[in-house]
Amino acid sequence: QKEVEQDPGPLSVPEGAIVSLNCTYSNSAFQYFMWYRQYSRKGPELLMYTYSSGNKEDGRFTAQVDKSSKYISLFIRDSQPSDSATYLCAMSSGGSNYKLTFGKGTLLTVNP
Amino acid sequence: DTAVSQTPKYLVTQMGNDKSIKCEQNLGHDTMYWYKQDSKKFLKIMFSYNNKELIINETVPNRFSPKSPDKAHLNLHINSLELGDSAVYFCASSQLTGPLEETQYFGPGTRLLVL
Numbered sequence: 001q002k003e004v005e006q007d008p009g010p011l012s013v014p015e016g017a018i019v020s021l022n023c024t025y026s027n028s029a030f031q032y033f034m035w036y037r038q039y040s041r042k043g044p045e046l047l048m049y050t051y052s053s054g055n056k057e058d059g060r061f062t063a064q065v066d067k068s069s070k071y072i073s074l075f076i077r078d079s080q081p082s083d084s085a086t087y088l089c090a091m092s093s094g095g096s097n098y099k100l101t102f103g104k105g106t107l108l109t110v111n112p
Numbered sequence: 113d114t115a116v117s118q119t120p121k122y123l124v125t126q127m128g129n130d131k132s133i134k135c136e137q138n139l140g141h142d143t144m145y146w147y148k149q150d151s152k153k154f155l156k157i158m159f160s161y162n163n164k165e166l167i168i169n170e171t172v173p174n175r176f177s178p179k180s181p182d183k184a185h186l187n188l189h190i191n192s193l194e195l196g197d198s199a200v201y202f203c204a205s206s207q208l209t210g211p212l213e214e215t216q217y218f219g220p221g222t223r224l225l226v227l
Contacts, residue, residue: 008153034215043116043202043218044155086153099168100216102155 003027006089006103015112019076023089023103026070030091030101033065035074038086038105047087048074079110115139116219118203124225125193133188133222135203143167144186145204145216146178155202161186162208193226200224 006023013019021035031052036044048063050056050072056063062075072091076083089103116137125131137144145168146158160168161180175191186203203219 036218038153041221043204043220045218046215049215088155099157099160101157105153105155107153 003101004089004091004103007106008104010107010109012109012111013079015079015081015110017079017110019079019083019108019110021074021076021087021089021106021108023072024070025072025091027093027101028070029093031067032092032094033063033072034090034100035063036088036090038088040085044088081110081112084109116203116205116217118219118222120222121220122223124227126227127193127195129193130189130191131193131224132190133201133224135186135188135219137184137203137205137217139205139207139217141205141207141217142183143206143208144180145206146186146188147202147204149200149202149221151199159188195226198224198226
């Protein structure tokens with residue numbers, strides 16, 4: 001079993017739809033959770049950062065972490081064509097372990 | 113101003129050659145990373161340096177050798193290039209003593225194609 005599992009999609013939705021992206025993980029030591037967005041032929045950029053369990057909201061984006069289920073989600077409300085990108089979840093255990101473990105990424109297309 | 117920059121952006125070379133990729137960050141961060149992203153978009157850590165000291169060294173062939181001349185630079189030298197080395201290589205940086213110590217900032221990537 002891979003440490004981080006993420007459905008690669010592709011996911012295609014109409015403009016204005018609510019998008020749900022998810023990752024599951026197996027390492028219970030993970031406590032820092034991130035979502036990165038990567039546009040085609042660009043580097044990943046940090047979208048959301050969450051420590052431990054709970055929700056975090058930033059504009060149209062909401063990140064949720066459920067450590068008991070080892071499950072994290074990213075919700076995008078009122079999706080826009082400019083949201084079309086690959087979304088990568090990433091996580092780490094922190095402390096002296098600086099390594100980020102990434103999911104494979106989900107390719108999202110928002111159609112106008 | 114580009115926060116994390118890499119050169120070159122594209123690199124096409126023959127099998128067996130030796131090549132280097134350079135990375136520079138102007139964020140004042142103390143830690144830098146090299147990642148490899150394969151054709152399926154899977155992003156995997158290769159190396160990490162904190163204050164010029166190697167702290168992460170994943171299972172990577174000896175042909176790959178990172179070098180950090182100072183905190184702002186991390187270069188990657190690859191010897192005897194193989195077809196399987198074709199990928200996009202990303203440099204990243206972070207500040208391990210800051211409030212968002214896990215946040216990494218990525219460069220634009222270097223697309224390496226080995227023929």
